[in-house]
């Protein structure tokens with residue numbers, strides 16, 4: 714079940730905590746975990762949305778189980794107490810080191826959004842800049858960076874928002890998008906939902922339609938999807954470690 718290409722083969726330290734995997738939406742099939750000392754779990758979650766999405770699952774994936782997801786889930790490392798005590802940090806850099814898991818992650822999003830008349834992929838700084846551009850190129854959309862304050866050189870619109878560990882401001886270039894365009898918003902992770910909600914607010918303020926938000930990981934305990942209003946959320950993996 715688990716891939717041979719693991720963090721061990723890449724000479725990385727092993728994940729600090731392991732991820733036991735549970736298929737979502739079907740009677741809980743527990744997949745084997747690769748270590749036995751887990752205090753957290755990542756669960757598979759290959760379906761949209763607290764709210765109805767116009768996007769249908771790709772052919773053959775209607776049951777919500779994508780065979781590529783266990784490897785993606787197991788490639789994500791969890792670091793306790795980073796960046797401060799009490800935070801279980803979901804580290805996607807180990808996913809990026811695993812070429813198959815990284816490619817599969819991008820492919821799953823591309824398969825979902827290709828041909829859906831989406832002209833904008835909005836990526837949230839910083840980790841949305843990793844997943845957003847390859848998706849944008851593959852579906853023929855432009856990539857629009859949603860940046861931290863004072864990084865964009867042109868005229869910006871901005872919005873303040875709250876995080877699991879602090880507050881921040883998000884900015885977007887004026888003129889990057891046009892009213893009526895259809896967008897997806899990409900980030901690595903949804904926690905409290907403040908970040909995605911801010912991106913939605915910025916885009917909707919200029920008349921862009923949010924087709925869906927997409928993340929690799931959701932921390933469901935933090936109920937972030939409740940902050941997204943009408944925007945559906947598509948995620949690959951959930952983690953109990955918030």
Ligand SMILES: O=P(O)(O)OC[C@H]1O[C@H](OP(=O)(O)OP(=O)(O)O)[C@H](O)[C@@H]1O
Nearest residue numbers: 838839840876877903904905906907908
């Ligand atoms: O759902 P939320 O509670 O808003 O949290 C999610 C956001 O937090 C992380 O970014 P972070 O703010 O750590 O910024 P970084 O990627 O620049 O380090 C993550 O990449 C999301 O963007």
Ligand SMILES: Nc1ncnc2[nH]cnc12
Nearest residue numbers: 801802803877902904955
């Ligand atoms: N637990 C977490 N891991 C990684 N990024 C985060 N952003 C907010 N919470 C996070």
